[in-house]
Amino acid sequence: MxxxxxxxxxxxxxxxxxxxxxxxxxxxxxxxxxxxxxxxxxxxxxxxxxxxxxxxxxxxxxxxxxxxxxxxxxxxxxxxxxxxxxxxxxxxxxxxxxxxxxxxxxxxxxxxxxxxxxxxxxxxxxxxxxxxxxxxxxxxxxxxxxxxxxxxxxxxxxxxxxxxxxxxxxxxxxxxxxxxxxxxxxxxxxxxxxxxxTKGNGNLKEVISDIYGLNIARHAVKIDAADADFKITGYAIRPEVNRSNRNYINLSVNQRHIRNFKLSQSIINAYHTLLAKDKYPIVIIDIEMDPKIVDVNVHPSKIEVRFSKERELNALLENAVRETLQDEMLIPDVSKVSKEPKPKVEQSSIDFTGPAMRREHPGRQPEYVEERPVSRRQTDVYETEKRESYKPVRKDTESQEKQEARHREPVTLAEETAVEKRVKEKLPYLEIVGQLHGTYIILQNDSGMYMMDQHAAQERIKYEFYYDHINVDADDGIPLLIPYTFEFPLDDIITIDEKLKQLQELGFEIEKTGIKQYSVTRHPSWIDEKNPEADIEQLIHFVAEKDHFSVNEYREEMSIMMSCKQSIKANHYLDKKHMEALLGELGKCHSPYTCPHGRPVIIHMTTYEIERMFNRIMK
Known part of the structure; x- marks a missing residue:
C-alpha cells in the first residue's frame, strides 16, 4: 500500500x-x-x-x-x-x-x-x-x-x-x-x-419591476410580519399572476439566497386554493434572524441552511403570506391577466417538490335564505387599494377629454406603494344584471362589468362549509337504526382494516362484520342527508385507494369532491332571488375569488376597457 x-x-x-x-x-x-x-x-x-x-x-x-x-x-x-x-x-x-x-x-x-x-x-x-x-x-x-x-x-x-x-x-x-x-x-x-x-435605491418593488416587469410589480402585495425570533419582509404577487414551476419562490435569510423545501412549501400552502393545480406563486421574501439560530455551514455552495426553530418559522411565514392575501381583493382584471407578458428569461430550476399541506377555512352553511338583496348595499362599506387595474370610473360631469386624460395618466410604482389601504370586505358592491347561457351571472358597479361562474361560486361556498365541518372534532353524529353494510374486494380489506381508527376519528362507528363486510352504525352529521349510503361507500373507497391515508388529506379531497358534486351545474337558469342569495353567500366566504380547484369565480372588465373596445375612448 x-x-x-x-x-x-x-x-x-x-x-x-x-x-x-x-x-x-x-x-x-x-x-x-x-x-x-x-x-x-x-x-x-x-x-x-x-x-x-x-x-x-x-x-x-x-x-x-x-x-x-x-x-x-x-x-x-x-x-x-x-x-x-x-x-x-x-x-x-x-x-x-x-x-x-x-x-x-x-x-x-x-x-x-x-x-x-x-x-x-x-x-x-x-x-x-x-x-x-x-x-x-x-x-x-x-x-x-x-x-x-x-x-x-x-x-x-x-x-x-x-x-x-x-x-x-x-x-x-x-x-x-x-x-x-x-x-x-x-x-x-x-x-x-x-x-x-437595477438602481440600488432600496425600493424592492422597483427591483421587482426591473427583474420581472412592471405588470408583475403592480400585482405585488407587501408582506411584513415578525415574532420574537424572526422578521419577515418582502412581496407576494397576487395569484392571478403565477408560473408553472416553483422557481419563482425567492427566499433569503439575512439577505443570503437560500434553498429550503419546507419554507417554500409553507408559501405554497398559504396560497392554497387561490392557485390552480400545477400553478405556483411568485414571491420575494427575506427573513431576518439571529445568526445563532441558523446554520449556513451545511454545504460548500452555502445555499442550503438549517434552522433551530424551523417549525415556528414555517408557521410564521405561512400565516404572514396567507393573512396578506386575505386582506386583498383578488378579483382578476381580464385585460391585465390576458396581456401578461412572458418573462424574457426563465429562472433556472430549483428542486422544491413535495405534497401541499392543508389549512382550515371558516365555513358557512351553504343554503339560500331570504335576505336583503346584495345590490342594496352602500358603496362606502368597502375600500380598495389604489391600483390601475382596479381603478373605478366615476360617473360625474367630467368631460370626455378629461376622462381620457385621466385614463392615460401613468400610475407610478411609488404612488402605488404609498397607498396602504386594506380591503374591508371580500367583494365590492355589485348589482346583478342577468345571466348568460345559464352559467355565468353578469354583475356591474361603477368600475365596470363582472362575470361570476355560478358553479365555481357555489363550489367555493360548499367547500368552505364542508371543510370547516369535517375539520372539527367528531360530533355525536347520526345513529342508524338499520346499519349500512358494505362489501369490498379482498384487495382492499387490508388497507381498510389499517384505517378503521382514522375513520372512527372522523365520527364513524364502523366495524368489520365478515371477511369482506363492514357495518356502519353511525356517521357524522356532515354526510349528505339525501344519499348517505353512497357518500359513505365513496369515502371508504377513497381510503382503500390510498397507500398512506391521512385525515387532513381526506378532509381536503372529500370537501372538494362533495362541493363539486352538489353545486349548480352549467346551463342551469336561476331567478334573481337565487342569484342574489348565491352572491350573498359568496361574499361571506373566507376566500371568494377562486373555486377549490383554483379556477376564478369572478372576473372583471373595467368600464375603460369596454369603452375603448367600442371606440368611445381612443387608444
Missing part, C-alpha cells in the same frame, strides 16, 4: 473546486458575495460566451489591502471569521476561504484592487500558481477577471451544458442577488448586451 501523505496544495484546490466551482454561475455567485461582503453598492458583471471565455466583476467596495494580496489564493484564507465561535454567528456571505483558491486552480485570474487605506495592486494567478504581482490602477474597489474557466480540467469542461443554459444560470443568480439586495445596484452585460440593470 502506498504510504499516507499530504496532498499538494494545487491538488487540494482542484478537489475543492469540484464542490465550489460547479459551473460558471458558481463563480459569479462567489465573486458577487465577496463584493457584497466588501460593502459594495454598485456591482457590474461582464460575461462573454456564458462565462467560459470571460467573467469580469467590478465593484466599488472596500478593496483588498496590498499586504493581504499574497493570501488571496491560499485555501481557507479569509478575513470573515477568526475562531470556531464565529462559526455560530456568521453574518457575512462568505466565510470558508475556498472560493478564490478553487477558482484560481481551474482558471486564469487577474485581480486589480485598492483598499481604502492601501495602495493599488494587480495580481495574476493561473492554474494554482501566482504569476505576477505589480502596482495597480488608482480606482477604489476590486476588478476581478476570470478567463478560460476549466482550461486545465477537461473532464469538467466536457460536462458544462449548452451556452444558453449556462447564461440562464448566471442571469438567475444575479436576479436573486438583486432581489435580496435592493440597496445595491446590479448591472449584467452578457456578450456586450445589457440584460439586467
Amino acid at each position: 502506498t504510504p499516507i501523505r499530504v496532498l499538494d496544495p494545487k491538488i487540494q484546490n482542484k478537489i475543492a473546486a469540484g464542490e465550489v466551482v460547479e459551473r460558471p454561475s458558481s463563480v459569479v455567485k462567489e465573486l458577487i458575495e465577496n463584493s457584497l461582503d466588501a460593502n459594495a453598492d454598485e456591482i457590474e458583471v461582464f460575461i462573454e460566451e456564458s462565462g467560459m471565455k470571460l467573467i469580469r466583476i467590478i465593484d466599488n467596495g472596500d478593496g483588498i489591502h496590498q499586504t493581504d494580496a499574497p493570501l488571496l489564493f491560499q485555501r481557507h484564507a479569509t478575513s470573515k471569521i477568526n475562531d470556531d465561535y464565529d462559526l455560530f454567528q456568521i453574518r457575512s456571505l462568505g466565510f470558508r476561504g475556498e472560493a478564490l483558491a478553487s477558482i484560481g486552480a481551474v482558471a486564469k485570474v487577474k485581480v486589480e484592487t485598492k483598499h481604502l487605506e492601501g495602495e493599488p495592486v494587480t495580481i495574476q494567478f493561473e492554474g494554482g500558481s501566482l504569476k505576477e504581482q505589480a502596482p495597480g490602477k488608482e480606482r477604489q474597489g476590486t476588478d476581478i477577471s476570470i478567463s478560460e474557466l476549466f482550461y486545465n480540467t477537461p473532464a469538467r469542461l466536457k460536462y458544462v451544458r449548452s451556452m444558453r443554459t449556462e447564461s440562464g444560470k448566471i442571469i438567475d443568480i444575479i436576479q436573486r442577488m438583486a432581489l435580496a439586495y435592493p440597496k445595491v445596484g446590479f448591472k449584467l452585460i452578457l456578450d456586450h448586451n445589457e440584460k439586467i440593470s
Whole structure:
C-alpha cells in the first residue's frame, strides 16, 4: 500500500473546486458575495460566451489591502471569521476561504484592487500558481477577471451544458442577488448586451419591476410580519399572476439566497386554493434572524441552511403570506391577466417538490335564505387599494377629454406603494344584471362589468362549509337504526382494516362484520342527508385507494369532491332571488375569488376597457 501523505496544495484546490466551482454561475455567485461582503453598492458583471471565455466583476467596495494580496489564493484564507465561535454567528456571505483558491486552480485570474487605506495592486494567478504581482490602477474597489474557466480540467469542461443554459444560470443568480439586495445596484452585460440593470435605491418593488416587469410589480402585495425570533419582509404577487414551476419562490435569510423545501412549501400552502393545480406563486421574501439560530455551514455552495426553530418559522411565514392575501381583493382584471407578458428569461430550476399541506377555512352553511338583496348595499362599506387595474370610473360631469386624460395618466410604482389601504370586505358592491347561457351571472358597479361562474361560486361556498365541518372534532353524529353494510374486494380489506381508527376519528362507528363486510352504525352529521349510503361507500373507497391515508388529506379531497358534486351545474337558469342569495353567500366566504380547484369565480372588465373596445375612448 502506498504510504499516507499530504496532498499538494494545487491538488487540494482542484478537489475543492469540484464542490465550489460547479459551473460558471458558481463563480459569479462567489465573486458577487465577496463584493457584497466588501460593502459594495454598485456591482457590474461582464460575461462573454456564458462565462467560459470571460467573467469580469467590478465593484466599488472596500478593496483588498496590498499586504493581504499574497493570501488571496491560499485555501481557507479569509478575513470573515477568526475562531470556531464565529462559526455560530456568521453574518457575512462568505466565510470558508475556498472560493478564490478553487477558482484560481481551474482558471486564469487577474485581480486589480485598492483598499481604502492601501495602495493599488494587480495580481495574476493561473492554474494554482501566482504569476505576477505589480502596482495597480488608482480606482477604489476590486476588478476581478476570470478567463478560460476549466482550461486545465477537461473532464469538467466536457460536462458544462449548452451556452444558453449556462447564461440562464448566471442571469438567475444575479436576479436573486438583486432581489435580496435592493440597496445595491446590479448591472449584467452578457456578450456586450445589457440584460439586467437595477438602481440600488432600496425600493424592492422597483427591483421587482426591473427583474420581472412592471405588470408583475403592480400585482405585488407587501408582506411584513415578525415574532420574537424572526422578521419577515418582502412581496407576494397576487395569484392571478403565477408560473408553472416553483422557481419563482425567492427566499433569503439575512439577505443570503437560500434553498429550503419546507419554507417554500409553507408559501405554497398559504396560497392554497387561490392557485390552480400545477400553478405556483411568485414571491420575494427575506427573513431576518439571529445568526445563532441558523446554520449556513451545511454545504460548500452555502445555499442550503438549517434552522433551530424551523417549525415556528414555517408557521410564521405561512400565516404572514396567507393573512396578506386575505386582506386583498383578488378579483382578476381580464385585460391585465390576458396581456401578461412572458418573462424574457426563465429562472433556472430549483428542486422544491413535495405534497401541499392543508389549512382550515371558516365555513358557512351553504343554503339560500331570504335576505336583503346584495345590490342594496352602500358603496362606502368597502375600500380598495389604489391600483390601475382596479381603478373605478366615476360617473360625474367630467368631460370626455378629461376622462381620457385621466385614463392615460401613468400610475407610478411609488404612488402605488404609498397607498396602504386594506380591503374591508371580500367583494365590492355589485348589482346583478342577468345571466348568460345559464352559467355565468353578469354583475356591474361603477368600475365596470363582472362575470361570476355560478358553479365555481357555489363550489367555493360548499367547500368552505364542508371543510370547516369535517375539520372539527367528531360530533355525536347520526345513529342508524338499520346499519349500512358494505362489501369490498379482498384487495382492499387490508388497507381498510389499517384505517378503521382514522375513520372512527372522523365520527364513524364502523366495524368489520365478515371477511369482506363492514357495518356502519353511525356517521357524522356532515354526510349528505339525501344519499348517505353512497357518500359513505365513496369515502371508504377513497381510503382503500390510498397507500398512506391521512385525515387532513381526506378532509381536503372529500370537501372538494362533495362541493363539486352538489353545486349548480352549467346551463342551469336561476331567478334573481337565487342569484342574489348565491352572491350573498359568496361574499361571506373566507376566500371568494377562486373555486377549490383554483379556477376564478369572478372576473372583471373595467368600464375603460369596454369603452375603448367600442371606440368611445381612443387608444
